[in-house]
Amino acid sequence: MMESVDEFLAYAARLEQEAVLRFKELAEAAKTHGNKEVHEFFAQMAHYSQMHYQQAKERCGYHDLPVMSHDDFKWPEMESPEAAAIWGADPLMGVQEAMRLALEAELRGYEFYKNVLDTTTDPEIRAMAQEFTDEEAEHVEAIQRWIQRLAA
Structure with a gap:
């Protein structure tokens, strides 16, 4: 359970930072x-x-995020939720497969914030987690x- 706003924001920043790195690597x-x-x-996913x-x-605001080492983060899996979903992606995958992978990453991010x-x-x-949950839900939708359009 998150004990402070700063801790929550440190987790949120790390989650998104790792997603940026993974999505850029895949791109x-x-x-x-x-x-x-x-x-x-x-x-585009890296940009978001x-x-x-x-x-x-x-x-x-005016102060920095708390400094936390890799081991300080207690994720549901070994890595942040979005990074874990895209870790083993194949750069030769098709667009639909890439979208399903991105969907899995966004769902994991949503589940983290919802938890x-x-x-x-x-x-x-709670207020910040609601904002992040809502944003992730929008990305999932x-x-x-996109997946439905591709399947049509």
Whole structure:
């Protein structure tokens, strides 16, 4: 359970920062293999994650996020939720597979924030977790719409 707003924001920033790195790696790998559509999709996902990272940092206001080592973070899995979902992706995958992978990453991010929302007793953390949960839900819905369009 999150014990402070700063701790929550440190988790949110790390989650988004790691998603940026993974999505950029996938975008570059897809580009190297000539997979333009998947490259563009993952580059866009990296951009969205970068925006969320900036939002988490900005919510700290005038002070810095707490310094936490890799081992200080207690994730449901070994890595942050979104990074764990995209760890073993294939740069040669098709667009639909890339979207399903992104959907899994966003669902894991949503579940992480929803768990914080459901378990915290701090009203300020609850309010922030609600915002992050809502944003992740919007991303999940957008990716689901893309997948449906591709399947049509």
